[in-house]
Amino acid sequence: MIGEIETGAGKVELLSTDLRFRDQVGRARARLGSFRMRYTVNPSLYGVGKPDENSPVFVSANYKLSFDLLRRSLKGIDAFILVLDTRGINVWCAAGKGTFGTEELIKRIRLSGLGDVVRHRRLVIPQLGAPGIQAHFVEQVTGFRVYYGPVYARDIAEYLRNGYRATQGMRTVRFSFKDRLVLTPIETVQMGKPFLIYVLSMFVLFGLQPSGILFRDALSGGLDFVLLGAVSIVSGAVLTPLGLPVIPFRAFSLKGLVSGLVVAAVYYFLLIGESGQGVFKIAIIFMTYPVLSSYIALNFTGATPYTSISGVKKELKYALPCYILVSAATLVLFILHKLKLLELI
Amino acid sequence: MTITMTRLRYLSDVVSLTLDIDRCTGCRRCVEVCPRSVLRMEGKRVVIADRDL
Numbered sequence: 001m002i003g004e005i006e007t008g009a010g011k012v013e014l015l016s017t018d019l020r021f022r023d024q025v026g027r028a029r030a031r032l033g034s035f036r037m038r039y040t041v042n043p044s045l046y047g048v049g050k051p052d053e054n055s056p057v058f059v060s061a062n063y064k065l066s067f068d069l070l071r072r073s074l075k076g077i078d079a080f081i082l083v084l085d086t087r088g089i090n091v092w093c094a095a096g097k098g099t100f101g102t103e104e105l106i107k108r109i110r111l112s113g114l115g116d117v118v119r120h121r122r123l124v125i126p127q128l129g130a131p132g133i134q135a136h137f138v139e140q141v142t143g144f145r146v147y148y149g150p151v152y153a154r155d156i157a158e159y160l161r162n163g164y165r166a167t168q169g170m171r172t173v174r175f176s177f178k179d180r181l182v183l184t185p186i187e188t189v190q191m192g193k194p195f196l197i198y199v200l201s202m203f204v205l206f207g208l209q210p211s212g213i214l215f216r217d218a219l220s221g222g223l224d225f226v227l228l229g230a231v232s233i234v235s236g237a238v239l240t241p242l243g244l245p246v247i248p249f250r251a252f253s254l255k256g257l258v259s260g261l262v263v264a265a266v267y268y269f270l271l272i273g274e275s276g277q278g279v280f281k282i283a284i285i286f287m288t289y290p291v292l293s294s295y296i297a298l299n300f301t302g303a304t305p306y307t308s309i310s311g312v313k314k315e316l317k318y319a320l321p322c323y324i325l326v327s328a329a330t331l332v333l334f335i336l337h338k339l340k341l342l343e344l345i
Numbered sequence: 346m347t348i349t350m351t352r353l354r355y356l357s358d359v360v361s362l363t364l365d366i367d368r369c370t371g372c373r374r375c376v377e378v379c380p381r382s383v384l385r386m387e388g389k390r391v392v393i394a395d396r397d398l
Contacts, residue, residue, distance in 0.1 A: 130378035148378050173380035175353055250356050304353075306381070306398075311359035 005047050009113025014047045017075040023068055030065045032185050039064045043085035045112035049078035053119040056160065058149065059105065059129070061086040061094050073153035077160065080117065084108050092305075095132030102134045109142045122164070124149040124156075127171060173305050180241045183303045187237035191296065195233060199226050205338060221341060224277075225284070228267055232289040235263040236296025241303075252307070253319040256297020260290030280337035288330040295323055357397050364393055 003014040019027075030036035043062045047055075048071060057080045060070050067083060074081075084104045086094035094100035105125075109115070125133055127148045135146035150159050150170035159166050202225050207218030240247060240259045247255045264285050272285075298319060301307040339345045362383070371389040385394040 127378050128380060130374075135374065148374075151380055171377070171380065172382070245352055250354060306353050307355045308359055308361070310361050311356040314356060314359050 005051065008053065008116035012045055012047045012051075012080070012117065015071055015081075017048050017071055019068055019072055023064075027065060027068065031182060032189055036065065036186075038088060040088040041067050041083055043083045043108065045108075045114065045117065046081045046083065047079070048074045048081065049076070051078045051080050053117065055079050055118065056122065056124055057082055057114065057118060058124045058156070059084065060126070061089065061091045061100055061129075063088050063090045063094075066090045069153045070156075073156050077157065080114075082108055082112060082114065082123075091126045092128040095129045098132055100129050101132040102137055105133060105138055106141055109144060115143070121145055122147055124164070126153075127151050127166070128173075175244075175305055177242065180244060183300075184238045184241055187241065187296070187300060187303070188233065190299075191233045191237060195229060198229055202226050202229075205334065206341070208338075209342075221338075224272060224281075227271075228264065228285060228289050229292070231263050231267055232260055232292045233296060235259045236293040237300070239263070240293070240297040241300050244304075251315050252301050252312075253294045253298045253315050256294035257290050259297065260293025261286070263293065264289045278337060278340055280333050280340060284330060284333050284337065287326060288333070291323060291326045294319070354397060360396050362393070362396060364391070366390060 001013050002016045004011045005014055026035075026039060030039045041062050041064050049055075055078045058070060058074070059082045060067050062083050062085055067081075070081060084094075084100055085108075086099045086104075089097070089099060091100055105123075109123075121144050123138075123144045124147050125135075128151060130148055133146060139145050147164045148166070149156060150166045151173055152170070155166070155170045159170060202222040203218040204213070206221030206225075207213040207215060209217055236256045236259070240252070240256045243259065244255070247258055249255050249258065268282075268285055298312070298315060301312050301315075336345065364384075369390050371386075371391070373386060373391070375391055376384050376386055381398045383393060383395055383398050384391050386392075
């Protein structure tokens with residue numbers, strides 16, 4: 001908050017269009033973990049620049065990551081921002097669930113006294129908020145006519161210059177390399193805890209000797225598996241999302257499997273070679289790790305703008321039994337591999 | 346060059362989208378807001394241009 005402005009409906013908070021260091025840290029934290037679930041702003045009416053009764057009104061969600069993007073895109077524009085209570089969820093997802101919806105919008109228009117703040121009757125709603133809004137009903141009840149703004153907040157200045165008209169380009173959702181890249185940290189971080197447990201169990205399994213736990217054996221026996229686990233996580237959580245348009249197959253479980261197979265093969269031929277590591281180890285390398293990559297890649301469907309629940313369910317129908325089967329087989333293979341190292345079989 | 350959504354496609358024939366043509370008033374709003382150009386106008390009515398987009 002950088003000030004206040006007197007309007008026909010009382011004082012309205014003025015906000016800066018520059019993101020501060022704290023906002024940048026918040027953005028980073030929201031991209032990394034569960035902080036994104038409680039990164040919210042207070043639902044209310046705000047102003048940027050020097051808004052008056054003729055200034056445009058932009059509607060947004062109370063997820064601070066979305067809200068900050070909008071705020072930053074309004075640099076040099078005098079406008080109002082009407083923030084709906086979407087329980088900290090972004091516009092598109094909240095529209096699907098109805099929290100970014102007709103009822104909430106009408107309620108916020110009334111609570112803020114928007115009709116007395118501006119003289120015109122135009123509301124700019126983010127295009128992706130459309131599924132939640134019955135535009136004709138909003139107009140009937142409040143008198144405000146809904147204009148659908150561009151998909152990306154960065155196009156807002158041009159949209160206003162065009163006289164509230166978005167070009168086809170502004171209306172299309174892209175899922176560019178950069179869009180996919182910013183989603184990879186959280187996918188990787190999510191695997192942190194299971195990975196630590198996995199590393200510990202590997203070192204215990206391979207360190208365990210008749211004479212106690214030996215660190216040297218833990219390292220020599222377990223290191224390959226630990227590294228393979230790490231590169232498989234990278235394969236599913238980073239390489240598959242980034243390579244989405246070029247990796248064959250449409251099913252994410254198959255894309256992840258392909259990526260994981262390539263990564264496992266590269267690791268095997270570069271770092272292990274045909275040094276007689278045993279048939280059980282080779283089986284684990286070419287079965288377990290690609291399937292791990294597949295599992296993580298399938299998880300990424302939830303982060304894309306073009307997959308569907310119905311599609312993921314269809315994938316799960318064949319993928320889930322495979323995952324369970326491979327998990328069970330992997331356990332057996334690890335035990336067999338260990339017994340072989342102990343020269344018991 | 347950014348890779349546009351039209352190049353990324355998910356599985357065929359899994360979409361649950363339906364269009365109730367009897368309720369279409371031809372207002373074009375759905376064509377306007379669809380971020381993947383699934384719908385298009387055919388005369389005064391809207392049609393599904395590509396279900397799997």
